[in-house]
Amino acid sequence: MDGLRGFAIALVVIFHVFVGRVSGGVDVFLLLSGYFFLGGQLRYALRPNPNLNPWWPLWRTIRRLVPALALVVVAVIGLVLAVAPELMSVELSRQVTASMLYYQNWELVAQNADYAAASQETSPLQHLWSMSVQGQFYLFGIAMGWLIAIAVVKLRANPVHARRAAIGVLAVITVVSFAWASRFGLEGTGENYYSTFSRAWELSLGALLAFVPAHRFLPEATAWLTALLGVVLIAVTGLIVPTSLAFPGPVALIPLTGAALVILSGNSNPVSAVLASSPMTWLGNVAYSLYLWHWPLLIIVTVLGGYDTPPAWLGALVIVVSLCLAHVTHTLVEDPLRQHRPRPRGDDDPVAAARTSLRTVPGAARAVGGIVTGVLFVAALALQPYWDHRVDTAEKPLDPVTYPGARALQGAAVPDVEARPNPQLIAGVFPPIGEEGCMIFLPEGPEEMPRPDCVYGDLEAETTVVLAGGSHIEPFIVPLDALGKEHGFKVATFVRQECPLVVGGPEDPANEIVSPECAEWGENALQEILNLAPAMVISTSTRPAGHAGGGLVSADYVPDAYANLWQRLAELGIPFVGLRDNPWMFNPDGDPMDPNLCIVSGYPEYACSMAADMVYAPEDPAAVFLDGSFAQWSIDTSGWYCVDGICPPQIGNVYIYRDQNHISNAYAESLAPLLWEQLSPIFAELSLIDAPPATP
Incomplete structure (x- = not known):
């Protein structure tokens, strides 16, 4: 034998x-x-x-x-x-x-x-x-x-x-x-x-x-x-x-x-x-x-x-x-x-x-x-x-002076130091939604919903903002948690893995970009969201070609399933803010590329970067749908990740990505002032905060 x-x-x-x-x-x-x-x-x-x-x-x-x-x-x-x-x-x-x-x-x-x-x-x-x-x-x-x-x-x-x-x-x-x-x-x-x-x-x-x-x-x-x-x-x-x-x-x-x-x-x-x-x-x-x-x-x-x-x-x-x-x-x-x-x-x-x-x-x-x-x-x-100890160390907050991240886009000085977090460890640092059991994962059924305590920001606030969608919206809980505590609103999360929020159920042909379980979950989640009477819903508004959970090298677009959700929210009178999706990183041949692994392998930053036009249309595709009417707005985030036509692995000494297509907690944290710059006029228009004084 x-x-x-x-x-x-x-x-x-x-x-x-x-x-x-x-x-x-x-x-x-x-x-x-x-x-x-x-x-x-x-x-x-x-x-x-x-x-x-x-x-x-x-x-x-x-x-x-x-x-x-x-x-x-x-x-x-x-x-x-x-x-x-x-x-x-x-x-x-x-x-x-x-x-x-x-x-x-x-x-x-x-x-x-x-x-x-x-x-x-x-x-x-x-x-x-x-x-x-x-x-x-x-x-x-x-x-x-x-x-x-x-x-x-x-x-x-x-x-x-x-x-x-x-x-x-x-x-x-x-x-x-x-x-x-x-x-x-x-x-x-x-x-x-x-x-x-x-x-x-x-x-x-x-x-x-x-x-x-x-x-x-x-x-x-x-x-x-x-x-x-x-x-x-x-x-x-x-x-x-x-x-x-x-x-x-x-x-x-x-x-x-x-x-x-x-x-x-x-x-x-x-x-x-x-x-x-x-x-x-x-x-x-x-x-x-x-x-x-x-x-x-x-x-x-x-x-x-x-x-x-x-x-x-x-x-x-x-x-x-x-x-x-x-x-x-x-x-x-x-x-x-x-x-x-x-x-x-x-x-x-x-x-x-x-x-x-x-x-x-x-x-x-x-x-x-x-x-x-x-x-x-x-x-x-x-x-x-x-x-695990090394990863825990990498999770510690970065000094915003030495590591301004996205704040550099607003003019913050960028010292000449090595970027952080450690690109070899960054993949192990996940947003708090998933870490704290508030994310719905793939094996879970369409009836599974986040626990009632899956709320962030100012927990005593009367204003509720819902963060909903798939894993690409998940990192935004980091800046929204800080902004909620600062400006008096709480954030309820309805996030499911590989599942942008859609409506119409599995029988809707527009929902073919997601799994049947995801489509069914979307209808169930919407009912839970309605019960909260939220002041607004925030989610992603674009994606690349391909099925949810995967992305092909292509200019971003608005799927019909997304537009259907926005129409339903407009009919229900629920304001919506759509964030243009972050880039999915690809090498020049169109193959997926994790910029962190590229850096760890010893390549220079320019070799771990990507041309913006590989994944971004010239204009935000969602702007046509979300133009401020019906209390729906789009935020073009492409400038948060790509500068002068190039999407680099880091900005302001902070690595942008956790992997090939999710942004890191550290970079998401640095986006707080840029995000609030876009959200504050919307909050003011909805009378959720006092309107800023008029510019003389």
């Missing part, structure tokens, strides 16, 4: 490097993990005199998996910080913790990270989701084996009946999990791809195969043919399945049927002999370390080379280096630190044996290796709190 594992890892690496999609090799990996590990746990539990202490199989598993994982994760983060700092982020720091504690698959689900081909935007630890699935199922296997051993030894259960019960449980898990994984049909979701519940059937199926007795294997006379068919099924999966989201649903039956055919064909056939050859066995032995190394190296060199996808020559180099590192890791770390002695029986004393081994050179070396592994493990877990 080591040869089959070697064949599977070869497909994984080749398809990752040269094809850029899933091969089905990881699915075979999971099946083999169930075959070897879970099958082994259950067979051991049914043997005479098993050790009933669950710590020993857990310790054996830790020694098998953790040393190489800790080494690779710490080495990868070290490489990222040294040569590719643009990859370091809050998300990656959380993935480090998740990888070490074996819940990376669920962390990727929480980060809404679909499985992606190698690129500059892909996490170097993305591939460790499968290690987490295995780790979680290993815990289940240990628990299941322990329970069976308890039943047989302590409760005197018949081993034959216990075996049948175990097979029955595994069969139920396989059927239920497969049904769950297949609920979307031939193409699922990112969550389905990563889910432990969707993946369980692949491991439990492997465990079921481990219970098939040799005399039930496929006929020897045709074993070469069935084994060859199995190899072909595994090999062609990546060629005929175009999307990773097809897994682990019905399509996963192709490679797993192939793996089952190879296993059930036995070892006495020419195909199995090839798989059992020295090169394939060696590849199978180093498969775990090779899997750990190849993906992060591929991502790092892709970033260093500035490639959208890595060229073939670079991919070949990554494979060679990964094979060398895998061999060294397996030889010096993985194999020496794993548990080589048989699992302890009920009357064994493994602690005494371990103490005795410490008096030998190999035993002492293993102890040192264990200490080093522990240090690496703790170092990996320390990264997230360290990074």
